[in-house]
Amino acid sequence: MNSAFLVIILALGWAGITGNFSGLNLLFGGLVGGVAILILRYSIHQQGALRKTAKILSLAALFFYELMASAIKVAVVVMHPNLKSALKPAIVAVPLTVKSDAEITLLANMITLTPGTLTVDIAEDRSVLYVHALAMDNDTALIADIDNGFEARIREVFK
Amino acid sequence: MSVVAFVDLCSLVALIILGLALLLSIVRIIIGPTLSDRVLALDMMTVVAMGFIGAVAIRTGLMLYLDIAIALALLGFLATVALARYILRRGLKVDASAMEAQ
Amino acid sequence: MIADIVLCLGGVLLILGAIFTLLAAIGVIRLPDLYTRMHAASKAGAVGGGLVLVAVALISMDVAVSVRALIGVLFLLLTTPVAAHLLARASYLAGYRADQSTVRDDLKTRLEQNSGS
Numbered sequence: 613m614n615s616a617f618l619v620i621i622l623a624l625g626w627a628g629i630t631g632n633f634s635g636l637n638l639l640f641g642g643l644v645g646g647v648a649i650l651i652l653r654y655s656i657h658q659q660g661a662l663r664k665t666a667k668i669l670s671l672a673a674l675f676f677y678e679l680m681a682s683a684i685k686v687a688v689v690v691m692h693p694n695l696k697s698a699l700k701p702a703i704v705a706v707p708l709t710v711k712s713d714a715e716i717t718l719l720a721n722m723i724t725l726t727p728g729t730l731t732v733d734i735a736e737d738r739s740v741l742y743v744h745a746l747a748m749d750n751d752t753a754l755i756a757d758i759d760n761g762f763e764a765r766i767r768e769v770f771k
Numbered sequence: 772m773s774v775v776a777f778v779d780l781c782s783l784v785a786l787i788i789l790g791l792a793l794l795l796s797i798v799r800i801i802i803g804p805t806l807s808d809r810v811l812a813l814d815m816m817t818v819v820a821m822g823f824i825g826a827v828a829i830r831t832g833l834m835l836y837l838d839i840a841i842a843l844a845l846l847g848f849l850a851t852v853a854l855a856r857y858i859l860r861r862g863l864k865v866d867a868s869a870m871e872a873q
Numbered sequence: 874m875i876a877d878i879v880l881c882l883g884g885v886l887l888i889l890g891a892i893f894t895l896l897a898a899i900g901v902i903r904l905p906d907l908y909t910r911m912h913a914a915s916k917a918g919a920v921g922g923g924l925v926l927v928a929v930a931l932i933s934m935d936v937a938v939s940v941r942a943l944i945g946v947l948f949l950l951l952t953t954p955v956a957a958h959l960l961a962r963a964s965y966l967a968g969y970r971a972d973q974s975t976v977r978d979d980l981k982t983r984l985e986q987n988s989g990s
Binding site for chain 1 (some may be wrong): 897905950951
Binding site for chain 3 (some may be wrong): 775780784791792796798805811821825837847862
């Protein structure tokens with residue numbers, strides 16, 4: 613049921629990109645989507661994606677809100693007349709609680725696009741993420757912010 | 772003022788602003804001082820050029836330009852990835868004096 | 874009527890996107906070192922480029938073009954942080970040290986420990 617749903621989504625996406633919603637094109641899109649899912653069937657064993665839609669949407673909403681906030685914050689810093697006083701750069705080690713590759717990738721991407729933080733590196737044992745902060749006043753507050761914001765939401769989505 | 776004229780004006784203003792941004796990115800590419808800074812500025816320039824092409828698409832009404840913009844974004848990403856690999860391999864030893872000067 | 878509102882919104886978004894892109898470029902010029910510049914380029918740049926593409930999607934008034942533009946936005950949001958992360962990591966490992974104003978550097982202590990042991 614789940615993969616049938618995916619095939620329909622992929623067919624619609626195909627029709628959207630090619631700009632042609634005729635029956636034949638939809639069928640072709642479905643065919644290509646089916647082959648793609650057949651190839652990737654060992655990689656996507658995510659069960660109950662529909663059930664989690666609400667959580668994924670809430671994560672996406674939080675992400676877009678934070679993205680706009682971060683762009684505005686960077687804009688304010690950039691236009692600050694006395695740049696040195698507005699900046700307080702630091703590279704902080706943030707302990708990770710999520711473990712799988714997908715979760716870490718998502719978290720690292722989201723950290724990069726949120727206010728004042730940028731992922732620089734990850735420890736070999738995947739326990740620590742090194743985050744560059746534009747203006748760090750308080751390291752515990754920064755770590756708690758990431759932990760309670762995105763990390764908690766990502767854990768919920770992947771649970 | 773008609774809506775079409777407003778959109779036309781918006782696209783003109785956007786083109787001027789983006790042209791200024793393009794100029795600033797080029798200044799950073801020229802002054803460096805290290806390879807990493809130049810790669811970053813090049814990445815920035817690709818994004819600006821993408822916005823520029825988007826504005827041109829709106830101004831001319833030719834939506835084919837959108838495909839060019841998306842292809843340019845893809846190209847910029849791949850270029851940055853390749854150059855990052857290159858920096859990792861080669862190091863920044865050549866630029867050490869430039870870093871000191873900074 | 875609705876078409877007019879959508880067109881006006883598209884025009885405003887276009888200018889907003891252009892302004893964010895300009896601010897990112899100013900940040901790339903003004904900020905002191907690579908890592909802080911990367912903040913400006915990755916965040917303001919992605920938002921600026923994304924807003925321009927959304928404006929194209931609104932003004933085109935065409936489903937096929939809109940879907941393509943939104944896919945372009947998604948692509949931009951996925952690739953910008955990856956590119957920034959790769960470049961930051963490569964530069965750091967290649968020996969690009971952060972500006973003197975940096976108050977703390979946990980990564981440096983780790984690298985020193987690794988080379989010491």
